[in-house]
């Protein structure tokens with residue numbers, strides 16, 4: 134069954150058609166890659182799905198429900214969590230606070246309850262333990278009280294992944310989860326992603342320029358070019374596709 | 385000339401307490417939540433105008449008397465009615481004072497909520513600062529020209545603090561200072577507990593990156609409105625205390641300079657740190673008093689110095705030095721928020 138469906142989605146900035154008539158399907162429990170040259174519209178597509186830049190036209194369905202008219206925070210609430218291509222941690226906050234922020238239904242996040250700590254202490258403690266386990270798995274547990282800005286580039290990417298998971302997602306839209314990370318750590322990040330799909334039944338749509346790693350982990354890929362979906366297929370099909378080779382390698 | 389140290393000390397504490405409330409409210413709005421409220425004087429003035437209205441209408445009603453329109457031909461009668469009740473019936477004066485605080489907080493909160501509407505639309509935060517700055521001045525000029533609130537440019541007097549009924553001015557001002565300091569303590573504790581909670585975490589996240597906070601499920605517009613409500617309610621309470629301490633409400637007191645004073649307090653104290661806000665309020669109050677006294681003393685020995693100029697030069701100098709040498713303020717913000725951190729710490733030690 135398709136978890137996320139896009140039908141003829143278009144988004145323009147002035148005269149620029151950043152996303153043009155894009156249709157795609159993300160099946161539940163799969164890891165789907167989204168690749169394409171710089172400026173082909175990948176990040177814009179994620180912005181459209183998460184309603185940061187709402188679509189001009191077309192339909193977006195999540196679990197069969199139309200979400201094109203929903204706001205960014207509501208879309209998160211439905212279980213559709215995204216990460217950003219640019220570093221987007223809260224750098225002046227601790228690692229732990231970064232990871233706890235997305236936790237849903239926090240009693241202590243209501244201003245009339247927040248000053249009375251006994252009203253939310255238990256819930257906060259439970260979330261902290263969950264975060265502790267996750268940070269441990271992502272190898273950054275020991276930095277829990279460091280500022281996010283003090284992490285290395287790779288650790289930041291790990292924290293970003295962890296933070297997305299703390300929002301209890303069904304589908305994760307990851308925009309270059311290994312950008313600027315050493316190859317070995319990039320591999321670790323993808324191993325974590327594969328494990329989360331396995332253990333938690335999560336679904337992923339991953340924008341990534343590191344094709345050699347991506348191809349090892351995805352079930353299938355969409356290729357974008359100039360705002361449109363050029364083709365779709367398994368890693369083997371995509372690497373054999375002459376049109377893709379042409380836009381990527383100029384062959 | 386001799387200085388009465390006790391009275392000076394009490395006056396200093398009173399001014400400090402009132403400034404501290406303003407600084408705490410701005411620290412919550414700007415320091416923690418990142419909302420550049422350059423309309424602080426407006427929200428303070430709401431409290432002052434509320435007091436003018438309750439002293440004119442509510443106070444006589446509580447005393448079982450008929451309120452009198454406070455301006456024009458009735459000015460003296462209305463004044464005598466107010467001061468008479470306050471001097472003779474301390475219970476009623478106190479009740480009126482407490483109700484004024486509550487009503488001012490409610491009206492202040494309401495106006496803060498309305499003011500958050502441009503805040504929702506104006507994505508660029510410095511536009512918002514400008515709108516609030518200009519809006520504050522416009523409201524002031526309107527009130528200055530509109531008689532029924534504080535008799536337009538004449539202002540309204542006889543808004544005495546309730547303890548004057550004791551007949552002992554020193555004791556009265558001491559008790560009043562205590563009430564103010566108790567309110568400061570209350571607001572300080574409230575604000576500290578708010579910051580060290582998941583809500584505080586949300587505010588800091590919103591301050592740092594609105595877009596990302598939103599994509600993590602946070603409702604930015606609603607949160608901003610909440611903070612404007614809380615901050616403006618506190619500011620209005622400080623406005624009541626300010627005007628009741630002076631005994632006189634005048635639109636001339638709520639100029640942009642008041643807003644800037646509060647900003648100076650928060651900036652030198654430490655943006656985002658409540659203790660910093662208190663320290664900033666204390667420093668500015670002391671400087672303010674010292675320069676005022678110095679100006680009077682110098683005046684007596686023949687130096688003609690304009691007090692406001694000394695003040696402006698001094699404050700400007702302080703801001704420049706702070707920005708150059710310690711932009712994070714005297715007491716920088718601490719990053720830790722909730723108890724979750726100590727939980728992980730003990731967990732690690734096991």
Ligand SMILES: Nc1ncnc2c1ncn2[C@@H]1O[C@H](COP(=O)(O)OP(=O)(O)OP(=O)(O)O)[C@@H](O)[C@H]1O
Pocket residue numbers: 146149151169170171172173174175176177178218
């Ligand atoms: N907010 C915006 N306003 C105007 N133009 C935009 C905006 N966002 C993206 N664009 C344009 O849309 C096009 C697609 O950009 P997008 O960031 O989606 O590409 P991308 O595939 O993510 O590229 P990269 O691999 O470099 O990240 C680009 O030409 C870009 O300049």
Ligand SMILES: [Mg+2]
Pocket residue numbers: 175176177218308
């Ligand atoms: Mg991109």
